[in-house]
Amino acid sequence: MTQNYRLDNIGLINRDKKISFKFNGKNYFGYEGDTLASALLANGVHLIGRSFKYHRPRGFFGAGVDEPYAIVQLYRNNETEPNVKTTEQELFEGLEATSVNCWPSVNFDIGAINNFLKVFLPAGFYYKTFMWPKSFWYKVYEPIIRKAAGLGVASTKHDKERYEHKYEYCDLLIAGSGPSGLASAYAAAKNGARVILAEDKPRFGGTLLTSEVNIGNQTGKEWAENIISELKEMPNVIVKNRSQVFGYYDHNMLVMSEKLSDHLPKTKKYHPKQRLWYIRAKEVLISSGSIERPLVFGNNDTPGVMLSSAAKEYLKVYGVLVGKKPLIFTNNDSGYETAIEFKKNGIEPIILDTRKEPNSEIIDEAKNLGIQIKFSYVVVAAKGYKKVNAAEIAKISDNKNDLGTLENITCDCICVSGFWTPTIHLASQSGNKTTFNKDIDAFVPGVSKQSETTLGAAKGTFTLAETLKDSFNAGYELSKKITKNDNKISHPTVVEKNKTTHDKFWCVPLPKGKNYKRFLDFQNDVAVSDIEIALKEGYRSIEHVKRYTTLGMATDQGKTSNLNGLQLVSNIENKIIPEVGHTTFRPPYTPVTIGAIVGREVGKHSRPTRKSPLHSWHEKNNAVFVDAGVWLRPRYYKIGEETLFEGSKREAKNVRANVGVCDVTTLGKIDIKGPDAAELLNRVYTNAWLKLPVGKARYGVMLREDGIVMDDGTTTRISENHYHMTTTTAQAANVLSHLEYYLQLVWPELNVNVVSTTEQWAGAAIAGPKSRDLLQKLFPNIDASTEGLPFMGYIEADLFGVHARIFRISFSGELAYEVNVESDNGNFMWEKIMEVGQEFKIQPYGTEALSTLRIEMGHIAGSELDGRTIPYDNSLEGLVSKKKDFIGKRSLDREAFIADDRQKVVGVVPIDKKTSIPEGSHLVKDAMAPIPNPKLGYISASCWSVEYDNPFSLAILKDGKNMIGQKLFAMSPLKNKTIPVEIVSSHYVDPKGERVRS
Amino acid sequence: MLHIKCPHCGMRSQNEFSYGGDATVKRPELNKEVSDQDWNNFVYNRKSLRGKHKELWQHISGCRQWIKVERDTATHEIFKTAKAHEDI
Structure with a gap:
């Protein structure tokens, strides 16, 4: 097999290494150092695809990044990539490529009928035609247009590349x-x-x-x-x-x-x-x-018409002839360089120069070589459908307005040079x-x-x-x-050889009676006539003309077309180009793969995964994990074939009946030290902090300056000037920044330091009626009685040789303790708790049981502190001090915040005591009311109450205070559910809070 | 991506910082009467300047200090940066 268009003694390719590849199912070969474009051209393949709008045959126009036509669907190592420029894709063994935008094949393309209908497809055609009726767009127009149009096809598979x-x-x-x-x-x-x-x-x-x-x-x-x-x-x-x-x-x-x-x-x-x-x-x-600029003439998109610099590059770099009867059409000296290269390699080119009598060294060289040159000549139109086979040429008058007699000249390619951009x-x-x-x-x-x-x-x-x-x-x-x-x-x-000035002429007039399409944008099929229409219809801004006609909006972003478009607009408008301006050059200069932009941040790596020091224990004990912010937390510990519902219910029940242990390491922890620490807390939290004794914890709520609840948690006074603050898992980082903001910028006079210790402590919450017995056994030397360690008390103790902090705090509503040890001792602590807890029927519990326990107790959490609620809404108004000032206080007396019918957290129980209410459901008075049905509130959290064995939810409800006992409907259009419900107190279990104090 | 000179650490990329808004806003003093208008201005009302803007950034993945930056909102030119307690 020989390559008809490859020369033997020129080029930078490695002729010792043949590379085979496939294009549209047919086998070819090229050499190491070829691009897909040069290899195809060496094999005489010029028909590469079809154009976007008219499905006209497309060949090669450039030799690099500016290529507007020659894009393919590439197959490599069981992967596919759309719209790859053949001029940039280097050849490799086994490369496969197919044409884009043609069906059923590049040689017989049904869409080409658009080419004959082109009179009906002018600029803005889609905008004008497919507007009405509105409903037709989604159902009729869009699917059909999408199928017929479009370039390559993106892969739907996961990209395994790195x-x-x-x-x-x-x-x-x-x-x-x-x-x-x-x-x-x-x-x-x-x-x-x-x-x-x-x-x-x-x-x-x-x-x-x-x-x-x-x-x-x-x-x-x-x-x-x-x-x-x-x-x-x-x-x-x-x-x-x-x-x-x-x-x-x-x-x-x-x-x-x-x-x-x-x-x-x-x-x-x-x-x-x-x-x-x-x-x-x-x-x-x-x-x-x-980048070389095209000259514009009739059917200048025919395969075989290409930039003269590209023809030269194919010849000198790849040893490939883009044609054996080349016609060079130029308005400057660059075309001569290409002609000379052809001539040196035994090909007889003909030069058509739009200039009348230019003189330079390079023109002289061409003359001396005996190259045929026609001055004041232009190509009027390319002839041939799938490949240039001739050109219609004519002499042009000095004022460039009038064409002489049309002549036909045989050629197999037309190399154009309209000067440089x-x-x-x-x-x-x-x-x-x-x-x-x-x-x-x-x-x-x-x-x-x-x-x-x-x-x-x-x-x-x-x-x-x-x-x-x-x-x-x-x-x-x-x-x-x-x-x-x-x-x-x-x-x-x-x-170097000196050159003379170029001719400003770039667009060949149409001969009388001919209606040739003269293209500016080759990929998007934007012709001179389209720009004319856009201007006729009143588009003036070049940005608007661009969007209306799609000039320069294809994958090549108009690298070869923009300037000619501007010239045309300025000619028609009788302006100079600077007045017209150019469209914005936005990055990227060339298409960049999404893969490169995303990098390694895919799947699990899209953000860090944080694991508690107890993670491996959870794994070994069949924990089913859930993402909690960036943390992985056990959702429940699966026994046998248990479902989430069954497992979490078992765990929550065991907390209420015996004792459970939960990994609370993920809670945010901030160490606060300094003589003004109490003052800082007093300003940050809504309640009073100055009199908290050493060895005591207190629950606190902090607001943003606009009065909205930012976070809640307990803070413990470890020693005189030392506090340990906890935050919710989600807000830990924000709370730290918040404190730093006030300390560094607003109240720099406060002598306080804050630092995150979230990762320094491993935490275990031990909750349930038997938790005291367990604690006493874990720490035989402490007095675990309610006198020795009262509710909200704090002590430090020794856990089998390991230093531990013990907080008597509760999120579950049960008698409960939280034990903290240094992270490295976390596993030791956990294993000791499990070991000693055996006799008290201890079970670990995950986030699902944790939620169930807090929801039925009416304890608020992230789903209620959603950035829209104030303390009153969460029934936390008792914690808002009237005596002192604090962050956000001034906002709380705004009209909406003190309205009589202000929203408030309530409990919601389905009337049938069976149907779980989807979170996010809306509460309405009348289920049958026409849309938009006035919304009274929303379900913030749902659980299956283990205390009463029926569903229970929390909701934020308008005028919640006065709604207890009312019957409403919970509607979830998403789940297609309408559930009759009754509003009850949010404190569903142990409303007086006796258990935590027991 | 901006290149911000942290007055504590030196030149660092923008992705080490988080933006903190207008640096000229002064929080009303604690325990003082504040009119509704003044409070609203403090909490909500900000100018959307074109041009030089004094603003706060926190070097959140660095020294965690809040710093002051004078930046042109149109060109992103940074004129100077200062520590939290310094005037800019």
Whole structure:
């Protein structure tokens, strides 16, 4: 098998290594170093897909990041990726790709009928047509349009690849390794700066790989290779290929996506597929080069029409001929370079130059080589459907308005060059206000906003000598500023052919009687006529024109189309381009995979998992875990085939009957020390704290300044100036910040220190009527009687040689204690409790039983402290001091907060005593009332009362105080349930609180 | 991502900090009469400035100190930073 379009003696590919691949089911081969695009072209494949709107045949237009057409669905190692640019995808053994956006096949595409209906599909067609009736959009229009449109298909499988993030700091980040990037990197590195040089392509060197220039007596390519190998050896330099700097963010933070494995058949074990670099650079050098601009003419989207720079790159880098009868259509000297390369490789090109009589060294060279050149000539239209087979050309008048007689000329490709557009995306993203340079008809960076400098073609400098001079200087000056070193390197001499000015002409007029589509945006099928319609319909802002016509909104983001779009708008509007302005260049510059952005933060790694020191015991004892914030907590300890309902009921019952033990390590704990600690607590909590004696705990509620309850918990006075505060699991971090805020900013005069000790203590709550007996056995030397250790009392004791803190506090409503030991002794404590507790029928209990116990006692928790309730709502008004001031107090006398019918926590029992009420249900008076049914309140927490063996819920209910005994309905549209209920006291069990004090 | 100079730790990335709002707001003193209007202004009313803004940040994954930052809300330029007790 031979490749008809591959040359033998040119290119940078490795001809010793053949690589086989499949495109649309057919087998092909290419060589190591090929892109999928170059390999397909070598095999003469030009038809790659169909366009988005009209389903017109699509081929290759560019050779890199700017490619608008040639995207495929890629298959690699049992995974698939949509919309991969063939011009960027390197070939690997076993690569498979298929066309996107065509059905049933790329050669016979049913959607192409749109092409013949195109007169009916102008700009804004979808907006205008599929508006009415409204209900049709979801059911009829959208599904059909979605099926017919769309590009590739995203995988629905879990992505098993590994993506990483990396943070890096450097003196100079240089984006792009063309001549300006290499020169500035080299000068800066030699001057001792820490440099990162990033190149998005696999090969370094940019245009030096394809241009006929000489630097310091070496070819451009050799010079680039030597510089790169020297840079790679330097310890202060990071050189990265396949790495796209795609975004410029605040304070010189840039993000780069490095593709480490996309060019391999399979990612190596433990290697990432891609890596996202967050780079903070002191100075940024933007050497992103420029992209050739298309010329616009009839059917300029036909496969075989491509950028002349791309044709040159395919030839010089890959040894591939994009055609054997090329027509070069140019308005500047760049087209000549491509023609000369064809000629040197035995192909006879024809040049059509829109200019009348240009003169330059390069034009002379083309003439001397005997290349046929037609001046003042244009391509009027490309001929051929799936591939160019001829061109309709004509002479154009000096004022560029009138075409001469149409002639047909046979050709198999049309290489266009409409001059160059600097790639200013990064500069623009940095906040730099770009300016319009009339000499090159393009925007260039203006005054730097951050610490960025744009060099070379990216700022509109198109000669190599000037580019290198600027870049060596910039690298030297900027590095000197940072490193204070003064090692200047000498500039090499440069030999390049001089060029003459380009022609501002770029859009060929339609000949009389012809209605050719002239495309601006090739992926989204936006033609000259669409822009004309948009303007006719009154769209003026370029941002609106863009959105109405979808110009520049495809996956290539208009890299080749934007400027021509602007030119057209300005021509029609009789404005100059700077007045029209350009659309915003938003990051990313090229598509970045979601995988790279997410990095390792997937699944369980999306946030840290915190485990109590007792976790392994819970695991061994069949705990079923539940996420509680970032913590994993046992929900219940499963025995046999027990369900959650059965298990939690058993555990809760055992607490009420005997004794249970619960891991409460996750509760937030804050150590508070200092002579003003009591004063701080007195200001933070709603109740009085100044007189709390040493060895006593107190329950406290803290508010936000707006009067809403922030958190609750107990705080214990360990010694004169030392307190131990507990918070809810969820609010631990916020409460600490809250205290720090007031101590550091509001009341710096208070002499207090706070520090989190959540992780320093392991906690076990021992609850139930037999808990005192158990405690006495665990601590034989203490007096566990209610006199020795009263309710809310605190002592320190020795647990079989381990120091322990004992708090007599209760969340379950039973007689209960909480024992804390240092975390490392947590397991020891727990095992001792279980061992000694045997004779008292101890059972561990999880969060579900914990909730059941607190709900039926009417103790409030996170579900009631939901950021919408004040102390009164939670029946905590008794804890609100009238005598002293505290955080949030001033807000409590606001009108809504003192209203007579203010909401309040109540108990709710289903009338049938059987049906559990879903949490979140709304309480309403009349179940049959029309929607919106006035809501009186909501169910905040539900449980199965083990005391009464029926469902019980807590609710926050309007005028709750006066609603006890009322019959309402709990409605849950989500669960489709309507349950008749009765409102009761929230204190369902032991309303007088006798058990905790027993 | 912003680069914020913590007056205690030096230059650090934004993801080590948490934002704390307007630094010029002064909490009314405890145990003093406060009018409804003044209290509302303290609790709720904030200017949404375009331009220089004095604000609080907490170096939450660092030294845990609250600091003052003067930042341009439009350009994110940071002019200076100060410790909690310093004026900015």
